[in-house]
Structures are given as C-alpha cells and as structure tokens.
Amino acid sequence: MRSRKILPAILVLSAIPGVTTAQEPTIQQLPATNAQGPTIQQLPAPTAQQPAGTTAQQQMTKSEVLDKIISQEQAEVQLLRQYSPLVETYIQNVRRDKQLGAQPDGDKYFIGRAALGRGVELEPLAHESGMKHKVFGSWTSFFSTEFVPRGFLQMIYLDMNGFDRQHYKIEYVRREFLGEVRCLVFDVDPLPKAGKGRFVGRIWVEDQDFHIVRFNGAYGGSSLTSSYFNFDSWRTNSGKNLWLPSFIYSEQGSVRDAKTRRLGLKAFRAQTRLWGYDLGNVREEQELSKVLVEAPNPVNDQSEAANDYSPFQAERSWGRQAEDNVTERLERQGLIAPRGEVDKALDTVVNNLEVTNNLDLQPEVRCRVLMTSTLESFTMGHTIVLSRGLIDVLPDEASLAVILAHELGHVVLGHRMDTQFAFFNRVRFDEKETFRHFDFARTPEEEEAAKQKGNELLNNSPYKEQSGSAQLFLQALKSRSKEIPNLISPHLGDRVSTGWTIVAAVFSAQPSDAEAKPAANAIAALPLGGRIKFDPWNDQLRMLKSKAVGTLAESEKVPFEVTPFVLYLTRQGDHSTTETPSAVAAKTDPETKP
Numbered sequence: 001m002r003s004r005k006i007l008p009a010i011l012v013l014s015a016i017p018g019v020t021t022a023q024e025p026t027i028q029q030l031p032a033t034n035a036q037g038p039t040i041q042q043l044p045a046p047t048a049q050q051p052a053g054t055t056a057q058q059q060m061t062k063s064e065v066l067d068k069i070i071s072q073e074q075a076e077v078q079l080l081r082q083y084s085p086l087v088e089t090y091i092q093n094v095r096r097d098k099q100l101g102a103q104p105d106g107d108k109y110f111i112g113r114a115a116l117g118r119g120v121e122l123e124p125l126a127h128e129s130g131m132k133h134k135v136f137g138s139w140t141s142f143f144s145t146e147f148v149p150r151g152f153l154q155m156i157y158l159d160m161n162g163f164d165r166q167h168y169k170i171e172y173v174r175r176e177f178l179g180e181v182r183c184l185v186f187d188v189d190p191l192p193k194a195g196k197g198r199f200v201g202r203i204w205v206e207d208q209d210f211h212i213v214r215f216n217g218a219y220g221g222s223s224l225t226s227s228y229f230n231f232d233s234w235r236t237n238s239g240k241n242l243w244l245p246s247f248i249y250s251e252q253g254s255v256r257d258a259k260t261r262r263l264g265l266k267a268f269r270a271q272t273r274l275w276g277y278d279l280g281n282v283r284e285e286q287e288l289s290k291v292l293v294e295a296p297n298p299v300n301d302q303s304e305a306a307n308d309y310s311p312f313q314a315e316r317s318w319g320r321q322a323e324d325n326v327t328e329r330l331e332r333q334g335l336i337a338p339r340g341e342v343d344k345a346l347d348t349v350v351n352n353l354e355v356t357n358n359l360d361l362q363p364e365v366r367c368r369v370l371m372t373s374t375l376e377s378f379t380m381g382h383t384i385v386l387s388r389g390l391i392d393v394l395p396d397e398a399s400l401a402v403i404l405a406h407e408l409g410h411v412v413l414g415h416r417m418d419t420q421f422a423f424f425n426r427v428r429f430d431e432k433e434t435f436r437h438f439d440f441a442r443t444p445e446e447e448e449a450a451k452q453k454g455n456e457l458l459n460n461s462p463y464k465e466q467s468g469s470a471q472l473f474l475q476a477l478k479s480r481s482k483e484i485p486n487l488i489s490p491h492l493g494d495r496v497s498t499g500w501t502i503v504a505a506v507f508s509a510q511p512s513d514a515e516a517k518p519a520a521n522a523i524a525a526l527p528l529g530g531r532i533k534f535d536p537w538n539d540q541l542r543m544l545k546s547k548a549v550g551t552l553a554e555s556e557k558v559p560f561e562v563t564p565f566v567l568y569l570t571r572q573g574d575h576s577t578t579e580t581p582s583a584v585a586a587k588t589d590p591e592t593k594p
Contacts, residue, residue: 065184066170068210073163076211076243080156081117083244085277085536086334089152090373090487090528091270092562103558105266109486111372113431114274119160120150125434152272155231156245158188158215159199167194173202178214179568181206181237190220206569211235211243213569229270234565237572238277238537246536247565248272269562271528275371275536276334320363322422323381326438327368329427333434334539336385337369342532342541346386349397349404356461365411367404369541370492373528375477377403378440378493379410380417385440388532388541389487393525393560398466399473401458409453415446441494469522476524476559484560523552525559 060068088111095105115121154160159167173185183204190198201217216232231250235243253267309317330336337343346367354361365382373389384407394400417440420426429437442450458464481488534541 062172065172065210066165069186069205069212070164072210073158073212077157077160079242080245083114083116083277085114085116085244085274086371087112087114087122087153087272087274088373089270089272090562091268092484092487093266093268095267102267102555104480104483104560107484107486109374109489114153120153120157122150122153123432125432151229152248152250152270154219155233155248155250155272156274158203158212159197161195161197163199167191167198175207176204178204179570181213181569181571183207183213188215188217196220206243209241211241213237213243232564234567234569236536236567237570238535239572244277244536245274247274247567249564251564271373271562271565273373273536275534275539278537279332279334316363318422319381319416319419322417322419323383325421325424325427326380326417327383330370330434330438333431335371335434337371337388337534337539337541339368340540341543342369342391343367345543346384346391346400346404349401350384350408352463353401353405353408353457353461357457359412361411365408369532371534371539372491373487374490375488376490376493377407378442378490379407379415380440382411384408384411385492387490388534389528392529392531393473393527394531395469395473395522395525396466398463399470401461401463401466402454402470402474405457405461405463406450406454408457409450410442410446412453412457413446413449415442415450435491438492440492447494472522472524480560487560523557523559527558527561527563529563529565 089109091108092104093106094102097103110122110124112122112124115123161167167190169189169191171187171189173187176183176185184207186203186205187201188203189200197219199215199217200220201215203212203216204214205211206213213235214233218230229250229252231248233245234247236246238244248271250270250272251268327336331338343366346369350365350367353359354365361382363382365384367384367386369391370376370385370387372387373392374387375390375393377384377386377390379385384404386403386407390403391400394403477488531544532541533544
C-alpha cells in the first residue's frame, strides 16, 4: 500500500542548486619525490588526509616495485579471461559553435557482450538483420569508416602484447590520491623498435597490491589508414585484490585544432562503460545457499481468512507474473539494475502523483532502472522502467515527474503488456535476440490517451507549478534530436518521434509565470552520467554525491554532452563476504529430536 502523504523531494534530485556533475575533481596531489632516485621511499603512516586502513609499504627499490607492477598486470590480463561483462560505447561527434565552443554533431551507439576469454571479442545485442530500430545502424558500418572494430574494448588493457621492461621505459613521477586510494604515478614510453600499438602515457598504481588502477594516453603507431585514439581508462575495486575495468573516456581531434579541420576529420568524444561481471551470482542464488527449517508449530491448513483468488485477482496475478518474468530475465542479463536506492527515489515521485490523485492501484506500481545510456521509458503492466541515461540528464524532480506521470497514465488506463511472458518458456531465448524478443512500444492511440491522463495527474500534483525546468528540458531534447539520434532511440519502448513529442505536450497548457522560470544558472539537461553511479561488479545503482559546481559558463551548459570520467576510487573489501542489500538472511532453526 502506498504511503498516503506527500513525501519530500527525492534524494539529491532537487537538492542541487544549479547543476551537479560527475566531474568534481577528486585527485589529491602529494609532493613529488626524486624520479631518478634508486628507491621509492617508504610511504608515511596514515594521516588525517589519508584514510585509515591504507597500510605503509616497506621500503623497496624501484626495480622491485616495477617487477610487482608488471607481474600484477600480467595476472590481471589472465584474470579477465573468465569474465563476460556487458560493454556499452557511446560516441558523440562535435562541431564548432560560435557561442558554446562545441556542440554535438551526430553520434554512434553500441552495446554488446564481451568475450574476454577470446581476447577483445564482442557479441552485439542488436543485429542489423531485421533490427527493430534501424537508427542504430549496422554492426559492420558502425566501425567501417571511422573506428577500429575492437578499439574501444581494447582500452581495458595497457598492452595486450605484454607489458614488461624489455619493451618499455618506466619512470617514477610522484605519489597521488585518486579518491581514497593512494597511488604511485609512472610515465610509460615504449623503447625503440618495441613495435606498433604500444602504450604511451601515464599509469596510476595503488600502493598496497600494485594494481594499475588508471592509465591515460594512447597506443602508438598511427598511420594514414588507421589511428589509435587518446583515452583515459579506469579500473574500480570490486573486492579484495580485484580491480576491474569499468570506465573509459576517449577523445580525438578538437574543434579548435587547425589540423583536424584541415584533414577533414570529425572530432569526437566517447564513453565506454562495462558492467555485469557478477551476473552468475544473483541474489536468488545467494538465498538458495541458506537453509531455512520450518518452525516446529504445525501449519494451519484450514485458515478462515479470505485467501482465495477471484477471477479479477487471478488476472492481475497473471499479469504480475509476466512482469516478474521479464524483469528477472533482464536483470539476469545485466540490462535492468537490481532494486536499490534509485528505484526507491522513483517510487517516491510516483507515490506523490498517486496520493494527490487519490489513486489506489493494485498491484502496487513499482519502478525499475534500465542500465543503458539511451534515453527511454516504458511500462510493463504496473512496472515503470526508466533508463539510467534518462535519469542522468534530467535537471530536477519536476522533469522526472513529467516522465513518470506519462508512464503512470498508461498504468491508470490499463494498458497491458503481453501476458504470454507469464509462461516461463517465453523468456528463454538467445541473449542476442533480446531487443527483438521484447517490445513494449505503445500504439499512437494509447500514447495519446496516456498524454491526456498524464496531464491530468500533473495538474493535481505538487509539480503543477514547477513546469519551467521541465519545459526547458523537453525543448532541448526536441532541438537536439537531429544531432543525437542514437542517444534518443530506445531499445524496448517507443521511438522518440512519438513518445517524447507527446510527453513534451504535457505542460503545454500550463500558464507561464515568474515562479516557473528556471534559475539563471540552470541548464536544460545535464551531461551524460550526471546523476547516477553504478558498481560494475553487482550492477547496484547509487545517486552521485558531489559538491555544487557554482556559476556555470555558457560553454558548460551544452545539453546531453559527453564529458570525461573522474572517479573517486575506494576499496570495497572482499565482495565474497558481502551480501546484497536486498538479500534476505534466513535463520537456521536448531535441530530437534523426532
């Protein structure tokens, strides 16, 4: 049962004075030491600025440290062979703009499953043959003229041909903190005649087990027919002695670079995300390992309570079964995030809409988050799904309410999903067929009806007088649609040309007053990754907790922009002994004699 009161604004969505982004600097630079010295001096004991739990290393020679780093990197390459994470790459071309400096000018998108046991092989989740949304483009044409097929995934490795001192000159620079993780910093250059494709740049090595946690640079040996892009690759800690490739930012060319313009090359920025490393251990399997013994008291099979299902309740239960089957399948594939704090934040806004409209919907409406960066939302019966990418770029809670009200309109009007998915065999199929197998698009008639109902729900809600930022967001989305067609093309719901334009009409009848105008420092839409962070190991989502950014220049307000990753690294401990927040720990009753 929903709470029958208006709840406060969700988490950090409305607590941000102008805009918050994921790019708050987190690197604390420590004093440099002599790069030419024969030893890397013993690190100081933890201080107030240094997290407790980072133990000091014994004094070691530079040669000993390098041997450990190289050995650990070789072990990392072998370790990764056992994993098959999901890989998503979004590429955004940029062009020069007189006012903003640069703005999007076309994009590319890919999502697939990595087969790291076979090197850097990728299995796309969307085939060009019969693909539902042709705007994604074909797999072959995606890379044929601009990009090396495995180039972006290759950036999870420092050197696939072997990182060693026979091929590299490695010079110590200084010590730095990346978040809470203290690191040793080295400059890396290939030796003469080391061959093409060798890494050139800088590496950060955590100082406990000597894992490389970040490397920034490029692979050398570009030519007129092939090119290696500049990139910044990050690994995050997922347990004791386990650092996994998670985020890669890459960039090539510049709108201000005369050489780029002279050669006719398109400057671009790209983000690559990896997740779903631990898909084989979902919480149901963790619960299965726990033993639950029935209580000694006998079960009463003659209950007088009203527990029978009426035909109406049976129909609802069958629909819920279909929702659960699809949700579970998508979660096992890593496409839907496990239940967590972001879902609860969405539930809060839905609760506010329900309470102010005196709705008592059964079964209860719930929200889930699609892991992808594409901007989309849809309903599966009484389950509302929003993509991570959509939540990331929304400027505030009122804009979120617009999206949720539209989807809630589908629920109130009884727009059903295909209940054939209540049969378990209907959710057994090849993973590569996922986006063709599931289709939650609505008819134009259903979309029009949901638009009207969503408008009605908003008119009765606490978000009625907060339309300024929502209008700004939807206008930006419409005006940018030609420059970012792949970002706004959904995997499972409606095309942007129908769904989003209908949603944009929700606030069209609202009067414009001074209170509804956005603040001077507000922007129409946040950059990608502006709201949510995720754990690549278990796919858990959390809201970003970053500081206010102060006054923004106009060039920083480009909607839906691709920006670099700057992570606040932490150590997670041993994941094998940590249960997921939603797991239920069943107690084992003591044995009793018969």
